[in-house]
Structures are given as C-alpha cells and as structure tokens.
Amino acid sequence: MTPFEYSRAGDIADAVRLGAATQAKFLGGGTNLVDLMRETIERPAALVDITGLPAEITERDDGGLIIGAAVRNTALAEHRAVRRRYPMLSRAILAGASAQIRNMATVGGNLLQRTRCTYFYDDAGSRCNKRNPGQGCDAIEGFNRNHAILGASEACVATHPSDMCVALAALDAVVHVEGHAGKRALPFGDFHRLPGDRPDQETTLQPGELITAIELPSQPIAARSTYRKVRDRSSYAFALVSVAAALELDGGKVKDIRLALGGVAHKPWRALKAEQALHGGEATADAFRAAAEAELTDAVALRDNAFKIELAKRTITAVLGELAGDAR
Known part of the structure; x- marks a missing residue:
C-alpha cells in the first residue's frame, strides 16, 4: 500500500x-x-x-427523507420510514452485500463504488482505460460475461456495481454535495457518467467536493415498489441484471411508473423508454414485455453477455407483473 x-x-x-x-x-x-x-x-x-460526521435520517413534513451521507447501509435499510415508504430501497440494500459490509458501508460511499471489472483490478497485466486513460480496454475482447449492454463505449464496457443506486435512480433522488465553491444539489441521473472516451471520470463531482446527503422526494407511488436482483448465486454476488420498479394503476391502466436497471451499464440505468411506453396504457404482460423490448432496443452484446438482453426483458416483465398483481 x-x-x-x-x-x-x-x-x-x-x-x-x-x-x-x-x-x-x-x-x-x-x-x-x-x-x-x-x-x-x-x-x-x-x-x-x-x-465522525452526522449520520442522521430526517423525515420531512411532506413525507420525503434527507439521508446523511455518513448513514450506514444497515441503518438505512432498517429505517421504518424507508421500509414503509420506499421498500425498493430497503430491498436493494439488503440484496447488495453481506451484513458485515452493510454495517460498515456508508450511503455516500455506496454512490462512489468503483466497478468490479476484473481487468480494472488487474494492474499488473491488463489494459484499462478507467485505470489508465488511453491504455485500451481488454474487457472488450476478453471475458465480458458481466459487462455492459447499454451505454457502453469503445473505451469501456464496465458496469456500475451498486444495488442501492439502482433504487435511488428510480426514486428520483437528489445528491447534495459541498465544496470550496459552495453547495450543489444534483439530480441522481446526472450524478454518474456514461464512459464516453473518459471512463476514469465516473461522476460529475468536482475535485474536493463531499457528498453530504441524499434527498428522497415524497413519492406515494414508491410505497408499492420492489427490487429484484438476478445473480449467479443467492449469496453475496453482483447483479447480472437487477430491476427497481414502482407501479400505480388506475382501472387496469398504468397511472404512474418508475423503473431502473442495474448490472447493464456504466451507471444505474433509468428505463425512461419503458416508462414512456407504459404510461397511460394497459397493465398487461404483453404491454410490459413490449416496454422491455423498447428499452433494450439499443442494447449491444459482447461475446459473452448476449444473454443479458433477454434476461433484462424477462426480469422487467416479471417484476412489473408482480407489482400489477399486487395492485389489483
């Protein structure tokens, strides 16, 4: 070291x-x-x-939450308001790691996790643009079963490892940061970056900026939400595909929906195409499958991970079907 x-x-x-x-x-x-x-x-x-910074979860009068960046993952997952108002977030955290890691890991640190790509970790023998910009990406032609199918680039095909962040993306969270230039509030979708030609730049944080809190807006739809993680083993493992979803129905039609995917991109992937396809339409298995097809239209498979495209479609369809059944 x-x-x-x-x-x-x-x-x-x-x-x-x-x-x-x-x-x-x-x-x-x-x-x-x-x-x-x-x-x-x-x-x-x-x-x-x-x-030593404050680790508090504050309930706002409107039903939203302010979560201090130093809050431990276990404390967030077990908080009564989170389990009641944002169950997808609690489930995502519990699916994300062992109890020992959850007891140590902080909310702010979870946002800043770096990829678990094998080539990124192999400093001695592999090329990695995320580790050394301009060096190349050995994952593209190497073993890439766990790598991205959406939003990747010629410079990087790594995926973001966090489960918690997938739920935060679906919940329209806001990241509060502070630095020498003052305070900023960043929509969650703008916090992480796609790789482009600079995969080493993973977030939009400025040098020296500190994450101070995560804000969860009040969202009644989030009370009917869930998180499903598909992985190679049921114990501690990173997602092949994960889905965070919330669904509100009105007379058999989709009144509102939130949907995000994990394990498929360099950042938590908000499934806006699927949301748009479903909003106001019938809540049927065929409609859910069509929305999943729309979201994965631009997916690009590598040699070893083509299965992720169909897996993502089936998982989206199954999760939304589960929520629709619960809503009726």
Missing part, C-alpha cells in the same frame, strides 16, 4: 477544507476504497476520515 497522510474531519466544513489537498480521498466505511488501496489501484496522497 502506498504511504498516505491521515486526518480526521470534525465537521463538514473541516472535511471540505482537508479534502482540498491534492489527491485526497474521503474515507467513510472504506469497504471499497481500502480494497482498492491494497491493490494499489487507488493511491491517494491523503485520507480524510469523515466517519
């Missing part, structure tokens, strides 16, 4: 000040960052420990 300086932030302002140091990283639970440091993929010159 590369030597680094260590400091502990007393409050948000202190964290922002300390985080302005060149090549500084914020340390929350460390469940991803420390692993990457051990593998020398991440080489921060300084770590700013933010585990």
